Amino acid sequence: MDSAVVFEDVSMIFNMAEDKVNSLKEYILKLVKGELRYREFTALKGISFEIEKGDVFGIVGLNGSGKSTLLKLVAGILKPTIGRVSVNGTIAPLIELGAGFDMELTARENIYLNGAVLGYDKKFIGDHFDAIIEFSEMHQFLDVPMKNYSSGMVARVGFAIATVIKPDILIVDEILGVGDYKFQEKCNVRITELMSGGTTVLLVSHSIEQIRQLCRHSLWLERGAMKMLGDMSSVCDAYSM
Secondary structure, three states: OOEEEEEEEEEEEEEEEOOOOOOHHHHHHHHHHOOOOEEEEEEEEEEEEEEEOOOEEEEEOOOOOOHHHHHHHHHOOOOOOEEEEEEOOOEEEEOOOOOOOOOOOEHHHHHHHHHHHOOOOHHHHHHHHHHHHHHHOOHHHOOOEHHHOOHHHHHHHHHHHHOOOOOOEEEEEOHHHHOOHHHHHHHHHHHHHHHHOOOEEEEEOOOHHHHHHHOOEEEEEEOOEEEEEEEHHHHHHHHHO
16 A cells, blocks of 8 residues: 655754843844754654554544644645655645734635645635535635634534635644534544545544554654554554553
8 A cells, every 4th residue: 555644754943042032133143153042853763654544543642742843844834854754645734723823814815825825826715615604614704714713513513614625635733622422423534435435544642542543553752752653542552551
């Protein structure tokens, strides 16, 4: 079976400023004088694994373990400091709540904006507009600026846009946790439909039950390193101990 995602000895290292800088002017002055001091922070170290096409792959770990960084590498938002990330297929990322939205605009306007961010043209979004609204259940709030939306309402619109067609790879990072119970169940059904259609799903969730319900394989990250990789049950059982 072909691989959708391959990580080959991947490390991600960030330079963190040691000194507090309160303004751009202060930053430039310190930079010119050579007074900026940094320390390296390794978010991921030596990560190697493969995700087969059509798999539903869960990533678990405590806050700060590197889960979101890993997803951003898959989405192409970040490039690895060391190693190689290979992705085979189109990606629909749901990584940060509100990413790709302008909160001053209405939901109607943001559907077109976010669709463009995902690579859909205006005609495509127009053709699928009703389906997006139907799934998100935002009919009554369509012309309300999204700055007035709750986090759950933003998640509804974002998920509806990202899954309006079947992407090759769907990346979901925690955002389903902000919706109400019924909408989470609706999203789980949509993910199951995508799975049956061959979409590869990467899911980060603090809910082990959600990982158990949806995923086939899992990766446990701890302080940026691989703690365990394998079938969902084995990883979730070990993580829950």
